[in-house]
Amino acid sequence: MPTPAENLRLAKRGPIVNIIAYLTISAAKLIAGYTLNSSSLIADGFNNLSDILGNIALLIGLHLASKPADAEHRFGHWKIEDLASLITSFIMFIVGFQVLSQTIQKIISGSHTTIDPEGAIVGVISAIIMYGVYVHNKRLSQKVKSSALVAAAKDNLSDAVTSIGTSVAIVAASFNFVIIDRLAAIVITYFILRTAYDIFMESTFSLSDGFDGKELKKYKEAILKIPKVTAVKSQRGRSYGSNIYLDIVVEMNPDLSVYESHEITEQIETLLSQEFSVYDTDVHVEPAAIPEDEIWENVYKKLYKDEKIILSKIPDYEELIADNFTLIDDDGKTYSKEEMTSRKKHCMSNFDDFQMISISQKTKLITYTLGHKSHTSIWRRKEEWHLIFHQITPISDNSNIEAKD
Numbered sequence: 001m002p003t004p005a006e007n008l009r010l011a012k013r014g015p016i017v018n019i020i021a022y023l024t025i026s027a028a029k030l031i032a033g034y035t036l037n038s039s040s041l042i043a044d045g046f047n048n049l050s051d052i053l054g055n056i057a058l059l060i061g062l063h064l065a066s067k068p069a070d071a072e073h074r075f076g077h078w079k080i081e082d083l084a085s086l087i088t089s090f091i092m093f094i095v096g097f098q099v100l101s102q103t104i105q106k107i108i109s110g111s112h113t114t115i116d117p118e119g120a121i122v123g124v125i126s127a128i129i130m131y132g133v134y135v136h137n138k139r140l141s142q143k144v145k146s147s148a149l150v151a152a153a154k155d156n157l158s159d160a161v162t163s164i165g166t167s168v169a170i171v172a173a174s175f176n177f178v179i180i181d182r183l184a185a186i187v188i189t190y191f192i193l194r195t196a197y198d199i200f201m202e203s204t205f206s207l208s209d210g211f212d213g214k215e216l217k218k219y220k221e222a223i224l225k226i227p228k229v230t231a232v233k234s235q236r237g238r239s240y241g242s243n244i245y246l247d248i249v250v251e252m253n254p255d256l257s258v259y260e261s262h263e264i265t266e267q268i269e270t271l272l273s274q275e276f277s278v279y280d281t282d283v284h285v286e287p288a289a290i291p292e293d294e295i296w297e298n299v300y301k302k303l304y305k306d307e308k309i310i311l312s313k314i315p316d317y318e319e320l321i322a323d324n325f326t327l328i329d330d331d332g333k334t335y336s337k338e339e340m341t342s343r344k345k346h347c348m349s350n351f352d353d354f355q356m357i358s359i360s361q362k363t364k365l366i367t368y369t370l371g372h373k374s375h376t377s378i379w380r381r382k383e384e385w386h387l388i389f390h391q392i393t394p395i396s397d398n399s400n401i402e403a404k405d
Helices: 004-011 013-036 039-065 080-109 119-144 147-174 178-207 213-223 258-276 296-312 337-342 397-404
Strands: 229-240 243-252 280-287 321-328 334-336 352-360 363-370 373-382 384-394
Touching (some): 039 178, 213 258, 296 352, 296 373
């Protein structure tokens, strides 16, 4: 799998193809526009000229962004890609306002020149070329995951559409509808300024460490599906070029070991990397509040009830017994879960002196007396409480006498 730096080097093909295409069609449009007196063709030519400058800035940005991290740039140079996009937007703003100013001056002066419909051919050919460039850059941007190249591809598609609009305007103006040519120039200028605005907002959003809240919501939903993660307390995301960095605070059961918690953090990192292409994730673990079924009073009531259910062998009582259960009966014999549940023997559940001792948050020791026998149980919780051990010990007459004394 290519590294982000290798992807950036591969992404350079995009602006190189753009520069070659824009050089060709901008020269053709400007020459044809001034020769055939078409304002819309001239405006479209300047649009493509600004694209050349923007793609040069993008090419330089991708080259610098691909440099490895150093002592002064621990996170690498990824943000230069966004800085290049910001410079591109400034160039497009300048060109867009210049074309708008020239077009408005022509409308106000009312100057009229003859327009040759042959200029429409230039627009159609340009549209075909730019659509091909758009398809190339879109596929390349998906392959290398470059946000700057995605923006460049959108600009390519916009140029293809405006070239078609230019052709329509030229044909209309050749039939003495000159105002349509002027209005088309204004519409094309709008596309220049609109694209510049979108690129400006996206680049400044990234440079100021802005992050899409919808993406964070998707991350949270995916993380909460991982067992033993009780909550996602906070998330902070930021992008360096096309690389996403996340700082996440999750809550887990306080009884988990360090090893178990670390294993879950690795699951989170793998999940975000594989499903969402997150470049780097820092996961901080905090203890969650004690679950309701681990609070002392609740556990006491539950295990008191469950002991009675098992003694009476109420239907489905087997679900309360762990698969590795061991029973030591009053005769000293040992029984497994299967052997114990297959016995027809059952006891009355009116026990006395029920006591619970906490060995750990998830392990409880239960003792009680039933008849002339002492019962000892060990319960352990792993998602649910299960009985893992039970021992029945006869109480000698001497013990009864001492107890009475």
